[in-house]
Amino acid sequence: MSIKEPFTDLEIETADAGFYENYSVPIALISKGIMVALVLWALVFPANATGTLGSLNGKLLESFNSFYVIIVGLFFFFLAVVALLPSTGKRIMGAPGEKPEFSNFSWFSMMFGAGLGVGLMVFATAEPLGLWGSNPEVVSGAVPGNQPEAVQSAYRYTYLHYGFHAWAIYVVTGLSLAYYAYTRGMPLTIRSALTPLFGRLMNGFLGHLVDVLGVVATILGVSVTIGYGISQFVDGIYAITGMTWIMDMGGEVPTPSKVGLIAGLVTIMSLSILSAVSGVGRGVKYLSNLNLVLSIILLGTFVVFGSFAFAMTTYGTAMVDYILHFLSLSFGAYSPLSAEAFASSLPAAAQPLAGDLMGGATNAWGSYEGFKSGLTGAAAELDETTLTAIYAAGEQGRQFGWQAGWTTFYWAWWIAFSPFVGLFLARISKGRSVREFILGCVFAPALVCFAWMTILGGTSIDLELAGVADGAIIGASNTNKLFVTLSYMIDGGLLSMLNVMCVVLVMTFLVTSADSGILVMNTIMSGGAEETGIKHRIIWGLILTAVIGALILAAGDNNPMDALRAAMIIGALPFTMVMGLMCISLGKALYRDGVRDNYDGAAQQAAE
Template sequence: MSVKPPFTDLEINRSTQGFYEGHSLEIALLSKAIMIGLVIWALVSPANANGVLGSLNWQILEGFNSFYIIIVGFFAFFLFVVAALPQTGKRVMGRPGAGKEFSNFSWFSMMFGAGLGVGLMVFATAEPLGLWGSNPIVVAGDVAPNSQEALQSAYRYTFAHYGFHAWAIYVVTGLSLAYYAYTRDMPLTIRTALTPLFGGLMNGILGHIVDVLGVVATILGVSVTIGFGISQFIDGMYAITGMEWMMNMTGDAPTPGTVGLIAGLIVIMSLSIISAVSGVGRGVKYLSNLNLVLSLILLFTFVLFGSFLFAMTTYATALVDYILNFVSLSFGAYGPQSPDQFTAALSAEAAPFADALRAGATNAWGSFDGFRSGLEGEAANLSEDALKAAYAAGEPGRQFGWQAGWTTFYWAWWIAFSPFVGLFLARISRGRTVREFIIGCVVAPALVCFAWMTILGGTAIDLELTGGAEGAIIGASNTAKLFVTLGEMISGGFLSAITIMCVVLIMTFLVTSADSGILVMNTIMSGGDQEVGNKHKIVWGVILTAVIGTLLVAGKSGGADPMEALRNAMIIGALPFTMVMGLMCIALAKAMYRDGLRSKSGDLATEPAE
C-alpha cells in the first residue's frame, strides 16, 4: 500500500533587500520586540520587573512543577525506546551514500566541547557541595547534612541534574532537527520539527511563533549561563588581584558586586562580538582548541593534587545508585502543599498553631533546629513530640520547595539551552544512525560530566570531610567554591598560575558560548541559513548584553542575589518551549513510523541528497 509522501514544502519568507536581507522579518522583529521590551522594563523599573518576574515564576512553579519533572522523564524514556527499537534505531540520518560528515574522533571531541562549558566550571564543585548539604533525603530528615551518610544522595541528585536527563533534553531537539534536515533536506530551524503534525501551517504565523519561542528560550538560557560565568569570572579576578571594588564585601563572604558584574559583562560580550564577526574558522575554532587544553590541565591538577581515589570510588558507587534510582528520579514529582493540607496533617495539640508553624515546617532550606528556634509565643512552648510531628507534617511542602528551586530550575535551564546545544549536535551528526546519535549524545557526554563532578567536587567534599578546609569551601559563594578549593589544595606560585589559567578558561568558555548563541539565534531567524551578516551578529550581541545587564541590576535591586531576575525570566521563557518539545517527540514518532511504512512499500526516497 502506498503511503502519502511527507510534507517538505517548508517556506520561510525572507527579505530580499535592506537591513533584514536573508532574514524572516516577522521572526526578527517579534523576537527583538520581546527582548527590547524586557530590557526597557528592567531598566525603567528594576524593582517592579524583579518582583513581577518572581511572582509569575512562583505561580508557574506551583502550577507546572510536576509537568516539568514528568516531561523530562518522558524525554529520557522516549529516546531510550527510539534507540532500542530496530526499525527506528538503525535509521540513518542522511540519504543513502552520503556518509558521515565527521570521523568518530572529531564527533566525540566536538560533543565533549559542547558539554564542558561554563556550567561545569561553576557547578563542578558547587553542585556536589550544595547537594551534600541539601537534597531530598536530607530534607526528609533521613540523614544529616554535610555528613558521610549524605554523600550518596548528594551524588545521586548531582548525576540526575547533569546526567542522562540533561542530555536527553538536548537530544530531543537535536534529533528532531537532524532527522528532518538530513532525511528530508529541510532547513535546520525549530518549526521544521513540527511539520509532521501541522504540515503547511508551519509556513505561516504558527511557524513564526514556534521559531520565536526558540529564539526567546535561547536568549534566556544563554543569559543565565553567561550570568553565572561572569560571576565566577569576577570571583577569579578578585582571587588574582584582590581588587575590592568588584565585590560586595558586606556579607559573610565576598560576592561579586553590581559594578564588577557589569564591567565583566562588557568585557566578555565585547570579546564575544569580536569572535563572532571574525567567523567560526578563526574565532570559535581557536578558542575551542584552547578550551580543551586548559580543561585537561585543570582536570589533571585535581587528579594529581586532589582526592582522586576518593573521587573514583564515589564515581563508581554513585553511578550504580543513579541507575538504580533512575525511574524515581524521572517521575517523582511534588506539588505544592496547601495550608489546609498542612493543617490536616497536624496533631490536635499543634493544629491551633498551624499558621505559626507552617512557614518554618515547609522551608526547604531550613532544618528542624532552625524551625524550632524560629518559633515565638505559645507555639514555641509545644512539646518536643508535637514539634517533631509538625515538622514531619511539612515534609511534602519542603520536598516541593526543594524540587521547584533546584531540579526544576535545572530542567528549565537545559530546556532553554536546548535550541542552542540541539542545533549544534544536529550540525555535526549528518550520516549517523538514530541509535548512534542518541547513545553518543546522551551517554558519552554524561559520563564526562560525572567525571568532572566527582573529581573536582569530590575533592572539595573530601577536604571538608577530613577537616582540612574547616568549612571554608562550604561557606564560599557558589561561583567562588572552585577557587577556594584550589586554595585549600595547592599553594604558592602554582596556585597563582592555576587560578589565572582558570580565569582564562572561564573567559574563553563564556566567549564561545555567547558567540555560538548569537549564531544560533541568527540561524533560526534566517530560516536555517548559517551564513549570517556581521551586522546582525553585532545587533544580537548588543541585545544579549542589554538583557543580561538589566536583569542582573533588576535582580540586585530585589535582594542579595543578582541572578534572581535572570533565573525567573528563564524559567518563565522555558515553559512554552517545553510544550513545543513535547510536540516534537510526538511529531518525530509519527515521522519515523510513517517513514518505516514508506520504506516497506518502497516509497521512501533513495537518492543521495545533493
C-alpha cells in the same frame, strides 16, 4: 495504492533586500520586540520587573513543577525506545548510504567541548557541595547534611541534574532538527520539527511563533549561563589580583558586586562582538580546542593534588545508586502543600497555630533544629513529640520547594539551552544513525560530566570532611567554590598559574557560548541559513548584553541571578510544550517513514 509522501515544502519567507535581507522579518521583529520590552521594563521599573518575574515564577512552579519533571523523564524514555527499536534506530540522518562527516574521535571531542562549558566550571564544586548539605534525603531527615552519610544521595542528584536526563533534553531538539534537515532536506530550524503534525500551517504565523519561542528560550538560557560565568570570572579576577572594587565586601564572604558584574559583562560581550566583526571567530575555534587541553590540565591537577581515591570510590557507588533510583528520579514529582492540607495533618494541639508553623516546617533550606529555634510564643512551648509531628507534616512542602529550586531550575535551564546545543549536535551528526546519535550524545558526554563532577566536587567534599577547609568551601559563594577549593589544595606559584588558567577557561567558554548562541538565534531567524550577516550578530550581541545587564541591575538588593533565573524559567515553559510536540511529531515521522520503506520494498519485489 501509494503511500502519501511527507510534507517537506516548508517556505520561510525572507526579505529580498534592505536591512533584513535573507531574514524573516516577523521572527526578527517579534523576537527583538520581546527582548527590548524586557530590557526597558527592567530598567524603567526595576522593582516592578523583579517582583513580577519572581511572583510569576513562583506561580508557574506551583502549577507546572510536576509537568517539568515528568516531561523530562518522558524525553529520556522516548529516546530510549526510538534507539532500541530496530526499525527506527537504524535509520540514517542523511541520504541512503551517506557516511558520517566526522570521525568518532572528532565527534566525541566536539560533544566533550559542548558538555564542558560555563555550567560545569561553576557547578563542578558548587553542585556536589550544595547537594551534600541539602537534597531530598536530607530534607526528609533520613540523613544529616554535610556529613559522610549524605555523600551518596548528594551525588545521586548531581548525576540526575548533569546526566542522562540533561542530555536527553538536548538530544530531543537535536535529533528532531537533524532528522528533518538531513533526511528530508528541510531547513535547520525549529518549525521543521513540527511539520508532521501541522504541515502547511508551519509556513504561516504558527511557524513564526514556534521559531520565536526558540529564539526567546535561547537568549534567556544563554543569559543565565553568561550570568553565572561572569560571576565566576569576577571571582577569579579577585583571586588573582585582590581588587576589592569588583566585589561586595559587606557580607559574610566576598561576592561579585554589581559594578564588577557589569564590568565583566561588558568585557566578555565586547570580546564576543569583536569576534563576530573581525572574523576572530576562527581564532575562537582554536581557543575552543585550547579549552579542551586546559580542561584536561585542570582535571589532571585534581587527580594529582586532590582526593582521587575518594572521588573514584564515590564515582562507583554513586553510579550504582543513580541507576537503582533512575525510575523514581525520572518521575518523582512533588506538588505544593496547601495550608489546609498542612493544618489537617497536624496534631490537635498544634492546629490552631498552623499559620505560624507552616513557614518553618516547609522551609526546604532549613533543618529541624532551625525550625525549632525559630519558634516563638505558644509554638515554642509545644513538646518534642508534637514538634516532630509538625515537621513531618511539612515534608511535602519541603520536597516541593527543594525540587522547584534545584531540579526544575536545571530542567528549565537545559530546555532553554536546547535550541543552542541541539542545533550544534545536529550539525556535527550528519550521516549518523538515529541510534548512534542518541547513544553517543546522551551517554558519552554524561559520563564525562559524571567524572568531572566527582573528581572536582569529591575533592571539595573530602577537604571539608577532613577538616582541612573547616567550612570555608561550603561558606563560599557558588561561583567562588572552585577557587577556594584550589587554595586549599595547592599554594604558591602553581596556585596563581591555575587561577589564571581557570579565568582564561571561563572567559573563552563565555565568549564562544555568547558567539555561538547569537549564531543560533540568527540561524533560526534566517530560516536555517548557516552563514548569517555580521550586523545582525552585532545587534543580537548588544541585545543579549542589555538583557543580562538590565536584569542584574533590576535585582536591587537581591541576588543578581534571581531575576535572570526567574525570566529563564518563565521563558522555557512554552518551549517545553514545543519539545513535547517534537517528540510526538518525530514519532509519527519515524513510523510513517518505516511504512513507506516497507511499501516501497514490497512494491519493488512485486515488480521484479
